[in-house]
Amino acid sequence: MGSNTAYRMWDGVQVREEQFGLLFYDYRGPKLVFLPSRDLISESFFFGEHTAEELIESLCARFGERSRDEIRRHVQRILDMLLSRGLIYEQPIC
C-alpha cells in the first residue's frame, strides 16, 4: 500500500454500492463478492484516481485522528482481500 498507489478493477470486474457496502461481480467466474464496508469506501475509489493514503486521510477526517491506526489496518485488510481475489490491481500514480 504505497503512498502513491491507486487501485483499479481488472477487466471483467464491476462493482456497485449496496446497503452493506460494495458488491463486486466478476464476469470471469462469474462470481459475487460481498464487501461489508458500509459507506467507508465508494465504488469510485476503484477507478484508480485516488491513493489509499488519500482514502485513509478522508476517513481520519471523518472519524478522528485517534482512529488512524485502526483505519489504516482496516483499509489494508480490505485491499489485501480484493487483491488476493484478483478483483483489483495496484497502479502507481505518477
Add this chain to the structure above:
Amino acid sequence: MSNQYVEMGLRAPVNVTWEVTYACNLSCLHCLSDSGRREKEELTTDQCRSVIDSMAANRVFQFSIGGGEPFMREDFLDLMDYAHEKGILTCISTNGTLIDDKVAERLDHKLVYIQVSLDGATPDSNDSIRGTGSFSRAIKAVECLRKRDIAVSINTVLTRISLPQLDALSDLAQSFGAKFRVSRFRPSGRGKANWSRLNVSPSQMVAFSDWLSAHQDVSTGDSFFSVSHEDRRHLGLNMCGACKLTCCISPTGHLYPCAFLQEDEFLAGRLPQETFSLIWNRSRVFQAFRKLEIKSCESCQRFDFCHGGCPAVAYHTQKRLGHPDPGCLANCVSEKTVAASIV
C-alpha cells in the same frame, strides 16, 4: 454465498432473466414457457432498448437471455450489442439452430456467454426431446462458436432421458473446450404436461446428486442447491434467489419472480410502462416472495443447504407456495428408502 447480505435486500438484481420472444423453431417437450409462436404484444425494438437502459441505470450486471429462441428476433444481435455497450454481460440460452459463422462473428464479444441446449449426446436421445435434426444443428453451432473461442456451455435439462447421457454429454462438451451445465426440469410451460413422464424419480435424483459431487466442474446455475451435497456448497447459492438476486422479464415486458413462475398471481409489474426500481423495491409480489418461509423445512438437517428448495417446483406440484420442494435431497432420500423397503 453470503446470505446475510442478500437478506438485507439488494438495490437491484444481480442477474435478470429476460425471455425476449415466445417464437421458437423447435418444440421441446420440457419447454418452460410453452414457446412456439411469437406473441403480438412482445416488446418492440425501442421498448427492448428502454428495458436495457433501465437495467443499466439500475446497475444490473447480467442478463440471462432466453425465450423461445432468442435468435428468432430479427433485432436480437443489435439488442445484444446495445446491452454490451452498456456493460451488461449477456448469457444467451439458445437451441443453436440459427447460429452460423456469420452470427458467431457478431457474437464474438467479451461480454457474451452462450449456452447451447442439448438433451442427449446422440441424435437419437437428443432429438427425442428437442425434435428431429436438432442435435446436428446444435453441434454445428458449438463448432462455429468455439472456432472463435467464444465462451460456450452445453446445457442439459435433467430428465429420465438425459440422465443416462450425462457422462457422454460432459465428454462431448469437453471435446469442444466447452463447459457442461445441467439445469433442473420444472413443471411449467410444456413441462407441465410431460412432468410425470420426464421427471427423474427420487432414487435417480439421489444418484444425480452423487454424480454432481463427483463432477465439480459441472455447473448447475444454482438449479440444484436443494440436492447438492456439502462438497458443492461453495459453488453457489444455498437458497432460491428469486426477488433477491434475480427476477424475470417476459417477452411482453411483464415482470415475475423467476422464469418458472410466470403465472398471473406472480405478476409484479410491466416494463417499460412502469419503473423497474419501483417494481423491484415496492411490488407486493416481490416483497411477499422475499418474506417466504418454508416453515416445515426449518427442522430439517439440510435446511442450511437449501432453505426449502425451489418454490416454483413446490408451487406447480402442490399449487401453493410455502410448501417444501418435493424434489429436495431429504425428500428424495426418504422416498427412495420407502420404495426400497416396499420392494
